[in-house]
Amino acid sequence: MKNTFKTLILVCLTVFAFSSCEDGNNTIDEVLEYETGAVLRTLNxxxxxxxxxxxxxxxxxxxxxxxxxxxALLESVDIYVTIRDLSPDNGTTTTENSLVKTVPASEFTNGPLGLPRATLSATFGEAVAAMGLGDDDYFPGDLFIFELKLNLTDGRTFDAASAAGIITGGFFSSPFQYNALLTCTPVPGDYVVDMHDSYGDGWQTDDGNGGSGITVTLGDGTVIEIGLCSPYGAAAGTFLGGADCTANDGYDGSATVTIPAGTSEANWSFPGDRYGEISFEVYAPDGTLLLAVGEGEGVAGLLAVTNCL
Structure with missing residues (x-):
């Protein structure tokens, strides 16, 4: 009886091992499959x-x-661009994926791992020319979507369409596609930001007790930060629990962002709204309303604040 039992176990283990080896859905199988192709890993x-x-x-x-x-199979990388129109008030622009330039393998250099590295770039002027856009076809707040197409010496090409989730993230970090936000040279002066909290306890953004404020990053690297102070002691160590946040009655407060003359760009970012209580408005130096974010509508990321010279 024991021998029969052992035989059954051996048969089961053999079948299990055979089935496991034949399973083609394992992550390692996917990795091995993509090692026969090629990737462009994002370093920075x-x-x-x-x-x-x-x-x-x-x-x-x-x-x-x-x-x-x-x-050794690298031949070249094509840089393509298309526009995603996020400013429909001035009309909607669509374009085909347009070739900006081709970067040959000779412009790559060997990195510390012995693999080819390069900094790939395209100017705003080059992108506009490639898509055949006029001045009225784009507006700050739109996106230019750059796609890289990797060409190998054996005739194969890899791009965003051929990339699977296993290589677009993680170590490989090879999306083949990147979004670039359009901004402009801002009108200098004092921008007023009226800030509100519906619960009446100041702001809690990317932290449950306080967190970061709205940031404005100028072209020279200067960062201006504003936000309603949080009353909670646990906010200490965050901007909204520090000395430079805006004092308030729990519900409302105003801050001024001064953009100096000669500033090349000003990029506004919002850290998020932990409890869905935050709203705010941004006004230009002449009092024009540039942006209104309603209660709970703010999401983390760049803000569409544009006031161009």
Whole structure:
């Protein structure tokens, strides 16, 4: 009886092992499959903001190419661009994916891992020319979507359409596609931000007790931060629990953001709304309402505050 039992166990284990090896849905199988292709691994997105007032303003990203021959198959990388129109008030613009330039393998250099690396870039002027856009076809707040197409010496091409989730994130970080936000040179002066909290306990943004404020990053790297102070002691150590936040009655407060003359760009960002209680308005130096975010409508990310010279 014991021998029969052992035989049954052995048969079951053999069948289990055979089935496991034949399973083609394992993550490791996917990795091995993609090692026969090629990727452009993102090392650093250097700049993803384009100043629409400056043709030389550029999108740039540092990438590393990896293929089954450790980079020996690299022939070139094509940079394509298209527009995503997020400013329908001035009409809707659509374009085909347009070739901006081709970067040959000779412009890549060997990195510390022995793989080809390069900084790939395209200026605002180059992108506009490639898409054939006129001045009325784009507006600050729109997105230029840059796509990289990797060409190998054996004739194969890899791009965003051929990339699967296993290589777009994680170590490979190879999306082949990047968004660049259009901004402009801002009108200098004092911008007033009226801030509100419906619960009456100041702001809690990216922290349950306080957190970060709205940030305005100027072209020279200066960062201005504003937000309603939180009354909670646990907010200490965050901007909204510090000395530079805006004093308030729990519900309302105002702050002024001064943009100096000669500033090339000003990018506004919101850290998020933890409890859905926050609202605010941004006014230009002449009093024009530039942006109104209703209660609970604010999401973390760039704010569409544009007031161009």
């Amino acid at each position: 997105v250097i700049n993803a903001v384009l100043n629409s007032s400056d043709d030389s303003s550029s999108f740039s990203v540092e990438v590393e190419e990896q293929d089954e021959e450790d980079g």
